Amino acid sequence: MLEIEPSSVALSVWSPPYFVGKQYEKGETFESWQTILKKVIENHALVLKPGGFLVINIADILCFKDENIPRIQALNISHQKCKVTREMVLETRQKYPHYTRYQLAELLGCSEQTIDRRLNGNNIRGGKYLTQTRVKLVSHYLEKYAYNIGIYLYDKRIWAKDPCWANSQWTTNSLKAVSEYEDLYIFWKPGEYVIDRSKLSNQEWKEWGSRGIWFINSVRVNNDHEAKFPEELATRIIRLFSAKGDLVIDPFMGSGTTAIAAIKTDRKYIGIEKELSYVTLAEKRIQETTFVQTTLNFASFT
Structure with a gap:
């Protein structure tokens, strides 16, 4: 220029x-x-x-x-393929307090990631990492x-x-x-x-x-x-x-x-x-x- x-x-x-x-x-x-x-x-x-x-x-x-920004959480219920809810996980865990999330997942017929998401609310936009x-x-x-x-x-x-x-x-x-x-x-x-x-x-x-x-x-x-x-x-x-x-x-x-x-x-x-x-x-x-x-x-x- x-x-x-x-x-x-x-x-x-x-x-x-x-x-x-x-x-x-x-x-x-x-x-x-x-x-x-x-x-x-x-x-x-x-x-x-x-x-x-x-x-x-x-x-x-x-x-x-x-x-530096917080992890952006987004619970997109419209795209949830699994019908297991947080309430269902909490109710099951109350009945079986010593179960691991893998055992809870097997009992509820879902993945252990689903149990983790429902309990901890880690629906992170873009992935965890x-x-x-x-x-x-x-x-x-x-x-x-x-x-x-x-x-x-x-x-x-x-x-x-x-x-x-x-x-x-x-x-x-x-x-x-x-x-x-x-x-x-x-x-x-x-x-x-x-x-x-x-x-x-x-x-x-x-x-x-x-x-x-x-x-x-x-x-x-x-x-x-x-x-x-x-x-x-x-x-x-x-x-x-x-x-x-x-x-x-x-x-x-x-x-x-x-x-x-x-x-x-x-x-x-x-x-x-x-x-x-x-x-x-x-x-x-x-x-x-x-x-x-x-x-x-x-x-x-x-």
Whole structure:
């Protein structure tokens, strides 16, 4: 990013790694992950032009491993295959006080694990020996890193995707909600920016331009990249927060979605990506898009 001309970028659009165990995140600690975000955000103090925007698509970490939290207990009676209840075990143990749990299990026709669970309430979510998880909010990290370099949180939107993103089939086995949305944090570098209502149609302003929640289906197949975001998401951000001819960058280019959206909306783009396989993928998709756009423009001109 430091090779980009200072104060030349009108809009930066990116979705960083989420620290959820993807292949390209191997070896990262929570601390090193924060360092990456901090450095990339800090670089925007140089490359963003005054009045420019930085839009980060990210979600909170819903399963953050924490060895210090209590074991999370969940008695899911809907999924109990054994009809033996705690009351039945207590009643049997009262009759046979010297029985071991193995003997109680044989008498009641269940496993010794069932006896243990009914007596001790150790229905531990995720298993007895796995590190427990909790929700970890990440937005305050982004806000702090940006605020410290003079870039300020201007707005926020919610991308409402669809539950089949996680093959959820519209339900979970716990009381936790299905993951069906992500956040868009919109930062602004002080300076004048232009409000041009003609960039969108009146219908588009009503449907999404002025709305806080964007309903966009997630990418159905991630067979060439683990975490693609939909082109429609990048397109809306680019159309709303930049103008034709502006320079748009993506410091985590991945499969090239931001570049493709920029090409189709007549913006210039710069994409940065460290994984060679994704660079190759992005270049291929960009070349295909450029060819199609050139063909369409030629047909329109003739």
